[in-house]
Structures are given as structure tokens and as C-alpha cells.
Amino acid sequence: MSPMTRTPLARIAELHVYPVKSARGIALEEALLTRTGLAFDRHWMIVRPNGRAVTQREIPRLALLVPALADTTLRLHAPAMPELSVPFAAEGARLPVTIWGYECEAIDEGPHAAAWLRQFLDTDLRLVQFDPAHRRLSSRAWTAPDEGESQFADGFPLLALSTASLADLNRRLARPLPMNRFRPNIVLEGLEPYDEDRIAQLESGSIRLRIVKPCTRCKITTTDQDTGAVDGDEPLRTLHTYRHDPALQGVCFGQNLIVVAGDGQRLKRGQSLQLRWKTPRS
Numbered sequence: 001m002s003p004m005t006r007t008p009l010a011r012i013a014e015l016h017v018y019p020v021k022s023a024r025g026i027a028l029e030e031a032l033l034t035r036t037g038l039a040f041d042r043h044w045m046i047v048r049p050n051g052r053a054v055t056q057r058e059i060p061r062l063a064l065l066v067p068a069l070a071d072t073t074l075r076l077h078a079p080a081m082p083e084l085s086v087p088f089a090a091e092g093a094r095l096p097v098t099i100w101g102y103e104c105e106a107i108d109e110g111p112h113a114a115a116w117l118r119q120f121l122d123t124d125l126r127l128v129q130f131d132p133a134h135r136r137l138s139s140r141a142w143t144a145p146d147e148g149e150s151q152f153a154d155g156f157p158l159l160a161l162s163t164a165s166l167a168d169l170n171r172r173l174a175r176p177l178p179m180n181r182f183r184p185n186i187v188l189e190g191l192e193p194y195d196e197d198r199i200a201q202l203e204s205g206s207i208r209l210r211i212v213k214p215c216t217r218c219k220i221t222t223t224d225q226d227t228g229a230v231d232g233d234e235p236l237r238t239l240h241t242y243r244h245d246p247a248l249q250g251v252c253f254g255q256n257l258i259v260v261a262g263d264g265q266r267l268k269r270g271q272s273l274q275l276r277w278k279t280p281r282s
Contacts, residue, residue: 008275010195010202013163014179014187015269019074020127021045021152022055023065024225025183030268033207035149035259036136037157038185038267040069043130044086045106045152046117051097051126053152056220059121063228076116084116090129097128099152104134138258142213148258156256159215160186160196165253168193172238180225181235182217184254186267196255201276207262209273216250 016025021042032039046054046062056062066077076084090107097106106128113127130136130151138148138156150157161184170176179187186209188196202209217239224231239251 008277010162010188010190010273010275012186012267012269012271012273013189014184015267016183016185016187017041017069018183018185019043019067019069020065020076021053022059022062022220023067023076024063025180026067026069028269030266033259033262033265033267035157035263036151037153037259040074041157041185042150042152044074044109045097045099045128045130047095047097047106047126047128049124049126051095051106051128053097053099054125056223057218059123060223060230061121061228063223063225065120078120081116081120084113086113086127086129090131092129094131095126095128100154102136104136105131107131138212142256143210143258146210146258146260148212156213157259158185158209158257159254160184160188160202160209160211160257161215161254162188162191162193162196164189164191164193165196169235169238169253172242173234175234177221177235178225181221181223182254183220186257188273197252198278199255199275200278201260202257202273203276204267204271204273205262205265207265207267208260209257209262210260211255211257213256214245214248214252215254215256216245216248217253218250221253 015028015031017038018025019040068075072088074086086109092108092110094105095108109127117125199211222230243251245252
């Protein structure tokens with residue numbers, strides 16, 4: 001059935017925020033929407049002493065780093081480690097950081113956090129916080145005529161994936177995989193597999209979320225998010241057989257979004273979103 005002939009609604013099945021880039025996510029019942037995505041998403045990042053970002057691509061055990069958000073503090077837990085508490089109000093020195101070639105200054109969370117990370121991961125690292133006074137814009141090649149803005153996400157403020165797309169992938173795998181392998185912010189239900197590829201915009205009241213770019217997948221999807229161990233070459237091997245995009249030079253699964261309108265509004269699990277479909281090519 002053509003998307004244009006179906007009811008133009010989807011529901012939010014899950015909401016996830018990832019306060020520390022490449023650490024475990026937090027499932028939410030509702031989330032504050034900001035111009036940079038969900039509040040506190042990728043607000044912190046772990047870097048080498050020279051400021052270069054590290055992710056699960058390099059250190060899979062980052063999956064075992066479990067964040068929690070209290071009223072005024074970020075709390076980090078990890079196996080056999082005491083709790084680390086980091087205040088939201090950042091007062092540390094500025095540290096130049098680099099994420100995928102993008103350079104900016106972040107706020108260093110100090111020697112105590114660095115020592116905690118070294119004890120857990122056995123390598124020299126720093127925890128930094130995004131400077132909210134700084135604007136990190138997404139590539140205009142994808143977002144024009146709008147502006148997209150993120151913090152320490154790879155490139156865009158939001159990632160959406162549908163339950164139907166994961167179900168279709170799992171039917172092709174010898175062993176099904178959970179949604180957390182793909183680290184979405186918004187999980188959609190009520191769609192056909194890969195409908196997210198055909199959606200132009202998601203809307204609810206004053207909220208407008210525009211889909212701008214397919215998400216090319218990396219080896220983080222092969223890391224078990226519960227154990228922090230790399231678990232073979234799936235799902236990348238199977239995705240390559242039917243989701244490879246030569247132009248993007250990778251396999252695509254899920255879609256990146258920007259916040260066109262709705263800063264300060266809330267998204268809720270179970271909320272219905274109106275769909276605006278892409279105009280079919282002639």
C-alpha cells in the first residue's frame with residue numbers, strides 16, 4: 001500500500017536520551033524538546049587528553065557506563081565502581097575538543113572525573129560538558145533551508161527508527177537483536193518497515209521534526225549493549241545485503257532529524273505524530 005493512502009499517523013513507542021556520548025541510554029516516559037534535540041542528549045562526552053572524542057567504536061566497554069539524571073547532577077555508574085556525581089553547573093577549564101573533524105571548546109569536568117574514568121577503563125580520558133553558549137550546526141548540505149543544531153551527537157540532533165523496520169531486519173537474522181543496538185532517540189510504531197525513509201516531517205501541535213538524512217551504521221551496532229562486548233559482525237553483514245547506499249558509502253538504518261519548531265515542548269511515549277510524506281519523484 002502506498003504511504004500516501006494510509007492514515008498519516010505514527011506513535012512514539014519509546015523515547016531515549018544518551019546524556020554521555022557512547023554511554024548507555026535512559027528510557028523516558030517524556031522528554032523536553034530543545035533546539036539541539038532531547039534535553040541533555042549527548043551533553044557530555046569522553047575525550048582523550050588531547051581532546052579527541054572516543055566512542056564505543058574504540059572502547060566498547062563504554063556501553064557499561066550507566067548515566068542517571070538527578071535534579072542538578074549527572075550520576076555515573078559502572079561495574080565495581082563507586083558512583084560519580086557531576087553537577088550540571090559547569091565550572092571547569094575550557095578544553096579544545098574534536099568530534100568527527102569538528103572543533104570547539106568544551107568544559108572539562110576536572111581531575112576527579114578523569115581519575116574515575118581511568119580506573120574504570122584503564123586509559124587516560126577526560127569527561128567534558130558541552131558549552132550551552134556554543135552553537136554546533138549540522139551540515140547545511142542536508143538541512144537547508146533550515147538549520148539543525150546538536151551538541152555532541154555525531155551530526156544531527158535526533159535519530160528515529162521504527163519498530164517495523166527492526167522487526168523486518170530481525171526476520172533476516174539468525175538471532176534477533178534489541179532496539180538498543182541502534183541507539184535511537186525516538187522509536188516509532190504504527191508504520192510499515194522503512195516508512196521512516198519516506199517521511200518528510202513529523203508534527204504534533206507546534207512541534208515539527210524534519211527528517212534530513214539516512215543514518216549510516218557503524219560497528220557500534222555489533223556491540224552488545226548489556227555486556228560491552230563486540231558480538232560478531234551482525235547486523236552489518238545482513239544490512240549490507242539490502243540496505244547499502246553507494247552514495248553514502250554505508251548501510252542505512254533509521255533516519256536523522258532536526259528540530260524545525262517546538263523548542264520547549266515535550267514529547268511523550270504513546271504520543272501520536274502526524275506524518276508529512278515526501279513528495280513522490282516524477
